[in-house]
Amino acid sequence: MAELLLPDINKDPKYYEDLYPARDLSEGMRVTRIAPSPTGYLHLGVLFMALINRLTANSTKGIFYTRIEDTDKKREIEGGIDDIINGINKFGIKIDEGFISATQQVGDYGPYKQSERAAIYQCYAKSLIQQGLAYPCFCTAEDLSEVRAVQESQKIRTGYHGQWAKHRDITLQQAKELISQGKPFVVRLKSPGNEENKVFFDDGIKGKIEMPENDEDFVILKSDGIPTYHFAHVIDDHLMHTTHVIRGDEWISSTPKHLQLFKLLGFKCPKYIHVAPILKLDNGGKRKISKRKDPEAAVSFFAQQGFEPESVIEYLMTIAASDFEDWRRANQNADYKDYKFNVKKMSLSGALFDWNKLCDVSKNVICKFNSDTVTEKILCWAKEFDPEFYTVLTKDKEFTKSIFAIDRDCAKPRKDLIKWDEAKDYCSYFFDELFTPCYEIPENIEKSDAAKILRAYSLVYDPNDERQEWFEKIKSICPGLGFSADNKEYKNNPALYKGHPGDASTIIRIAVTGRRNTPDLCSIMRTIGKDTCLERINQMANYLEN
Secondary structure, three states, X not given: OHHHHOOOOOOOHHHHHHHOOOOOOOOOOOEEEEOOXXXXXXXXXXHHHHHHXXXXXXXXXXXXXXXXXXXXXXXXXOOHHHHHHHHHHHOOOOOOEEEOOOOOEEOOOOOOEHHHOHHHHHHHHXXXXXXXXXXXXXXXXXXXXXXXXXXXXXXXXOOOEHHHXXXXXXOHHXXXXXXXXXXXXXXXXXXXXXXXXXXXXXXXXXXXXXXXXOOEOOEEEOOOOOEOHHHHHHHHHHHOOOOEEEEEHHHHHHHHHHHHHHHHHOOOOOEEEEEOOOEEEEOOEEEEOOOOOOHHHEHXXXXXXXXXXXXXXXXXXXXXXXXXXXXXHHOOOOOHHHOOOOXXXXXXXXXXXXXXXXXXXXXXXXXXXXXXHHHHHHHHHHXXXXXXXHHHHOOOHHHHHHHHHOOOOOOOOOOOXXXXXXXXXXXXXXXXXXXXXXXXXXXXXOHHHHHHHHHHHHHHOXXXXXXXXXXXXXXXXXXXXXXXXXXXXXXXXXXXXXXXXXXXXXXXXXXXXXXXXXXXXXXXHHHHOHHHHHHHHHHHHHHHHO
16 A cells, blocks of 8 residues: 555655654753744734744754745745744744755755655555555545535544544555546555543643644645655654654644654654733633734734834843843843743733834833934934935934934933834934924913013023023023012912013924923934024924024
């Protein structure tokens, strides 16, 4: 039977066991992997899983590798591998082995692409057939639908098992006849399991799990000779000597099948760790974050928004470990890789995606960057996602750098920026082509008084003044306009004055920037330049007077 079904396979499993010998690992070293399918672009869940696998390998100075599971050719998208692997690299998750780029594989256990390993899977399938543990099935889709309909009508558990496994005892002669008729076939495992029996496994996060033993004769090779996920990953993880399989908890239900395959193939079973998905609130309930419904499910969304990769990883760390935030508070400038990660600290039920938390994490990451770094990152983002803004920024790079240096290269930098797509609005008043005047003054200030403040200040303004001297000049014009020159004096006797120096500086801020809240106004005005500042001050004064 084995020769009939797979006549071109002339190697036995020992050949591959010798070709891929055990790794030379120190005791306790963990070998983990991420094995995405290029049927879509890099998903937040895949990035999260890559991070967990990398951290688990790091915890024992082990190995993290990538493998591409591309057996579903019908759903594969062009550029999928490139997007996934480049994305993992962009987020700083180091790949030791396997696909390190879309076109480059490294390591002694390749090829790391399942479509290039068909002969390996077929070799092990042939061995199972020879042992009577697998057989050809010629059922059509219509045949399987009919069986399912009968099972459902009789309220029997659906599936290809027991008496419903039509070709389970097919003879060699029957198989020959069907093949001679050109009938396509798949290869199914001949499961020795019994649903009444129980299997147990110790999950790295969820602890001991008990499930019914698999009794389904599931497909291991499809009609084109390409394996199913169930069969391929078991062989790959064995030959690549994966010690810990870390994957989404949607695979828990399939684990009895995988445990059975490891046993029947004579392989040592790796440690399984099933990670709960990232969730999202929806109409009062919780659901898994979705590619179709949620833009943030695609990692490209964060790049378009201008989130720094470091910010996203830092946020994912708060999801990955319950005590990471406490560690971060005690180790504010440490690399997240220094954190002692343990999968047992992960959530059993899954964490909610929290946009506000991500933004809070991001602004704390960005505030640690110096002005050179911020400027360069904004330029890189704008070049790709906002070319017009990039043109404005690159007219004078030194001027642009001076903008992002304000209140930044200091002990307590401001936390205005959360993501790079906010930079345009953040710095728009520095550029005439982006500046939009806004003359909305505080309700406690009369328009006529605001105009007088601007006229008086224009006579004393000197861009060479340092911050204290600059503010003293604002205070100096206040008494003659009916404003207190001292904030404390105003608080003690508010009825005696029209306002205080802070009110006067707010009027000037609005004239120069169109805003009530900005970084240090003295530095802003020095950066914008005297002529532009005075022009804007006079324009607002004219507006208020007319």
